[in-house]
Amino acid sequence: METLTRVKILEPANPNKSTAIFGGKASGILNWNDIAHPHFYTLRQQIRALFWTANEVDMTQDVKQFASLTAREQDAFLKVTGLLATLDGPQTVIAMKIADFTTDPSVKSIMATIADQESEHNHSYAYVLSSVTTLDKQMASFEMGRTDEVLMRRNERIVDVYNDFSENPTIDSALKAMIYTTLLEGLFFYSGFAFFYNLARNQKMVGTSTMISYINRDELQHGKAMSDIFRAALAENPEYNTDEFTEWIYDQYRHSVEQEVIWSRYVLADIDGIDLEVMEGYVKYRANKMLRMLGLSEIYPEFTDNPMKWIRAYVDNFDDTKTDFFEQSSRQYVKTSELNGFDDL
Template structure:
């Protein structure tokens, strides 16, 4: 009989990166309900009203981006998979993006009142810089080429999230909101793999283009990054000018923009390196374990010694 539908065979792998990424992501599996967020309430009560407002807004922004990634982002990339195993990896990524989006609501429900939560989402759904960021990326998801969609996704995963990640990492470095930050570290650990994997898949397609097409496409990539950076600078100023962190956040963003370009196999654009980033924040990115659920043996480290946050050289892991 003629084959109507093919079963996926994990014993015949066309691309070893599919298998290694699947294993890494499934080993890292976590849920927000396993992190004791209520332990941060004492720290939360000591924050100023301005700081509380900042935390709510950065998490609102992150919720929007993760919602978009789970609803349209992964779906846009799925249309151009090279292997059935790649589609399975994308299924995992899509689910975890939904976990990330839900996690912020768990933080809100712990720290904020109902009216405060409503205000956060009203701000999120109407902030012009945040909505511009979403529109730029989502327009590419809806109308771009397969390679353009991968670039947009990688910029989102490895660059645009980090204006929001700065805040909890900063507080963690100052021994505040440790459990909230633990969720963010788990999310960063996932996003590191997502950005690296999608960037690797981009490189496979990009390297197949004729040299002239590569040059034209590279110009489009950098133009897009400049466009996103200009909007991100305005977004960052609106969030951080009040607490005086804007310049430090922008340094962090430039560092991560370079990481996004590295994921895509391109040269860094900005001079900023890890040494330029606030060391308190850089230290927070490391994924040491601070909480454990000893019954199910999970927590930030998940007792899986082989699963670590992506290091600098891991941004080229798809080429190893």
């Protein structure tokens, strides 16, 4: 299997329009009016439209409210934040790694944009924790990714796939790394997001839920972009589009659903307002949704609809726009009916 090499910054002898996403030729000069996959321009524009920074979010009320959360809620708050930080940190790096080895300058640009946003997500978790708790608890939360046995077991395959691409960059390992990126962007975060949204619908920690909703919107766009780039790369390399590889993808999704369910039962048990059976259905619904984006079949036919319809109120993703910070109260404080909202979560 041919090893990919880091792409040179400029190779003027090559054409501006890339000949392939991986293993092709390109000059390194990016002309958005002359790219191999024109819809990649739209992907970047959609991601860029969501620009925000953590310190724009007012955490004043959360600072006051954190101490009034139940001990179980506080523990879950710290563990879920630790999980999200553990996952978002590597997302910055994997986007840059893909950028290193792609020969398509438009993909490099998209990855640079994703990496920047993932870096801000990671900053956001530190910002939230520094607002509401002591330094020692902040440190413990960020240590979870390498000390908590349940979390470490949950992340084993992520570690293996990402490190394999880093150490053995090939088209095969790049495709597999992109699959795990879709899992992170579209599945692994979502029980954690639901925890914060559940607090917000009970008028708790609304500033944090606002931050999470911005992160959530970013991840939806990242997941779509990565799915589209994956499909384009696979189309360029049809020899990898085998039954064996397809089954590998399904296996990773099944395994990831199992691990996400185990994690949610571990961290969200006894949280008022969260039904763990419904949460399991929501995780399976998210898996189906991401598989469809990859052009694959659903593996949980009984969960084609979102079983947690109340969660729709917390992300303004139906038109890819960002709610103004001064216009958030209607979204944050209104509990939705079963028919209200939209269905992109």
